[in-house]
Amino acid sequence: MSxxxxxxxxxxxxxxxxxxxxxxxxxxxxxxxxxxxxxxxxILAAARTQFAERGYDKTSVRGIAKAAGVxxxxxxxxxxxxxxxxAAAIELTFAPxxxxxxxxxxxxxxxxxxxxxxxxxxxxxxVSRPALLAIMRSALTNxxxxxxxxxxxxxxxxxxxAGELDVPDxxxxxxxxxxxxxxxxxxxxxxxxxxxxxxxxxxxxxxxAPTLQRYLTQP
Amino acid sequence: MSxxxxxxxxxxxxxxxxxxxxxxxxxxxxxxxxxxxxxxxxILAAARTQFAERGYDKTSVRGIAKAAGVxxxxxxxxxxxxxxxxAAAIELTFAPxxxxxxxxxxxxxxxxxxxxxxxxxxxxxxVSRPALLAIMRSALTNxxxxxxxxxxxxxxxxxxxAGELDVPDxxxxxxxxxxxxxxxxxxxxxxxxxxxxxxxxxxxxxxxAPTLQRYLTQP
Numbered sequence: 001m002s003x004x005x006x007x008x009x010x011x012x013x014x015x016x017x018x019x020x021x022x023x024x025x026x027x028x029x030x031x032x033x034x035x036x037x038x039x040x041x042x043i044l045a046a047a048r049t050q051f052a053e054r055g056y057d058k059t060s061v062r063g064i065a066k067a068a069g070v071x072x073x074x075x076x077x078x079x080x081x082x083x084x085x086x087a088a089a090i091e092l093t094f095a096p097x098x099x100x101x102x103x104x105x106x107x108x109x110x111x112x113x114x115x116x117x118x119x120x121x122x123x124x125x126x127v128s129r130p131a132l133l134a135i136m137r138s139a140l141t142n143x144x145x146x147x148x149x150x151x152x153x154x155x156x157x158x159x160x161x162a163g164e165l166d167v168p169d170x171x172x173x174x175x176x177x178x179x180x181x182x183x184x185x186x187x188x189x190x191x192x193x194x195x196x197x198x199x200x201x202x203x204x205x206x207x208x209a210p211t212l213q214r215y216l217t218q219p
Numbered sequence: 220m221s222x223x224x225x226x227x228x229x230x231x232x233x234x235x236x237x238x239x240x241x242x243x244x245x246x247x248x249x250x251x252x253x254x255x256x257x258x259x260x261x262i263l264a265a266a267r268t269q270f271a272e273r274g275y276d277k278t279s280v281r282g283i284a285k286a287a288g289v290x291x292x293x294x295x296x297x298x299x300x301x302x303x304x305x306a307a308a309i310e311l312t313f314a315p316x317x318x319x320x321x322x323x324x325x326x327x328x329x330x331x332x333x334x335x336x337x338x339x340x341x342x343x344x345x346v347s348r349p350a351l352l353a354i355m356r357s358a359l360t361n362x363x364x365x366x367x368x369x370x371x372x373x374x375x376x377x378x379x380x381a382g383e384l385d386v387p388d389x390x391x392x393x394x395x396x397x398x399x400x401x402x403x404x405x406x407x408x409x410x411x412x413x414x415x416x417x418x419x420x421x422x423x424x425x426x427x428a429p430t431l432q433r434y435l436t437q438p
Contacts, residue, residue: 055360137359140352140409141274150410158412175406175415176426183402187394190359191369193377196394207395211430 040078042068047079047089052134056086056145086138087148093131094152097122101160104216112177112213113205119181120201123189133189153178165216177215180208259297261287266298266308271353275305275364305357306367312350313371316341320379323435331396331432332424338400339420342408352408372397384435396434399427 046067138145162170265286357364381389
């Protein structure tokens with residue numbers, strides 16, 4: 001599938017794995033040398049924009065390459081398939097959300113509140129919100145995009161959150177809590193239904209935190 | 220915007236209002252007479268299919284008319300604008316979901332469980348699930364579609380549910396409960412994340428029902 005080489009030189013990360021270090025000097029790819037410094041970052045930025053604006057289906061490796069001013073082969077060299085470029089792009093977009101497990105570390109009597117507060121911190125941010133909406137849109141319209149998102153959330157977020165929990169079925173519990181917050185995000189930011197859409201976030205947090213606390217801590 | 224007439228003869232329902240009775244004999248529309256009996260039903264069925272398969276953006280009144288074998292003017296005559304055709308189509312799709320307030324009537328100590336059970340009854344149905352997913356997809360990719368869906372859920376479902384509740388801010392409470400269920404539906408049916416995706420619905424209901432009960436009944 002990938003246009004890049006295989007074996008030890010293969011620079012394509014699997015979906016959901018962290019992006020490789022930003023620059024790889026001295027790699028034996030002529031195209032990389034020709035594209036000049038910062039080509040990998042330009043590709044990633046272009047991918048992020050294209051996926052966000054056009055959705056998964058309508059974005060192509062060729063289009064990303066064009067926007068980044070490089071050859072399509074270089075996109076394959078750095079990232080692999082379109083699916084893998086998407087994984088790297090949403091990993092970048094999701095970077096703020098992926099720190100959630102740190103916010104929940106140690107548990108405690110306010111872990112539910114911390115989880116709710118963390119979610120709003122990410123969604124109320126005017127930079128990350130459209131990017132998150134774009135990812136949800138891609139996941140809802142394309143099965144591959146949904147699978148990539150699933151892999152990312154599972155491996156980078158829910159498994160880590162579950163590892164912190166001292167309850168039966170910790171992954172199930174973590175997903176119920178996350179599902180609650182996703183649903184509120186849908187109502188508030190996508191369907192924009194009042195009163196949830198215009199309520200003060202503190203008001204929502206006060207109602208939702210006890211629920212999350214129960215899922216995350218009660219046996 | 221609408222190609223249909225205005226005034227007392229206007230057959231276009233406002234978004235979110237119930238569709239008009241299936242047939243209107245003797246209406247003074249030559250096109251309706253020419254299209255033969257059942258034209259309104261054919262248009263609605265075609266609209267439903269087109270919106271579900273192509274999404275809101277890519278569906279046109281002309282395309283719906285073609286699929287139904289009628290003139291576009293007749294679509295306007297019966298339903299009004301594209302937005303209004305969409306409203307009528309999703310109202311039809313949502314018909315099973317719109318009976319939720321009846322399932323919750325009277326409240327009681329198991330109203331949370333009844334709400335969760337109702338939601339799964341609709342989503343686990345192999346006929347209604349793809350249709351619900353298609354509506355969510357349209358709402359996530361088009362603001363007009365989101366507004367129509369919002370109007371329908373507000374007027375036909377949440378206001379009625381809220382009317383049954385004896386708590387402060389009943390609409391806010393009803394939305395928190397609905398949001399929780401929407402988020403679980405996203406995880407289970409869209410992102411398909413395990414263990415929630417493959418869990419027995421009874422297992423999810425057992426965990427979620429107390430949360431819904433708290434939102435719907437606790438002061």
